[in-house]
């Protein structure tokens with residue numbers, strides 16, 4: 001009886017650990033498709049890819065995989081390789097719902113790639129080549145690299161066709177370019193590349209603004225209408241409301257994660 005209890009106890013602790021701390025690092029089955037989409041999304045920067053690496057037009061190569069298949073969630077964010085960026089699929093054009101623990105599709109970014117795409121703001125803003133784009137009664141500063149400015153203008157044109165009560169969510173924008181690390185981390189935010197936009201903070205929900213529940217889990221909440229999300233996704237922007245660590249006013253240009 002004692003040994004049966006011991007086995008039961010062991011099973012319980014093992015399964016709890018596995019549920020609380022999933023491991024990442026195995027390449028997704030459809031990796032080739034993701035890589036093709038990545039190359040097509042940034043034709044001016046990415047020359048080619050193979051099983052071992054991504055080759056940039058500058059000649060720089062970025063390793064495809066570090067061979068690790070046992071990464072924790074924090075390691076996935078802090079030290080990702082190229083195939084890790086596609087480990088969690090982005091559920092584009094679907095009804096929003098509370099994501100599972102640590103399901104943050106799009107938050108895994110290989111910094112070397114993004115610095116190549118947009119430049120490093122810490123070395124000066126000029127490299128980012130930004131311009132002002134009109135935004136619902138004001139304007140926002142956005143990068144012209146990778147066509148992000150044109151994608152945002154196209155987004156704005158479609159958003160302007162929405163019914164009037166939707167406009168309050170869009171402006172004033174809580175920010176676009178900001179040379180900073182992600183709160184609580186050393187990693188550069190997509191705002192540091194001028195490739196993302198925050199909408200009106202008055203209607204925003206953000207995981208850090210809420211205490212976790214009694215079970216330690218973050219309770220997902222959202223007020224952003226899906227009509228708005230749908231338009232952004234159509235133009236290549238992913239939405240922070242689809243993350244377990246949600247940030248519902250946040251949209252960033254990641255066409256490689258969106259099937260067109």
Ligand SMILES: [Zn+2]
Pocket residue numbers: 191196197198247249250251
């Ligand atoms: Zn943001």
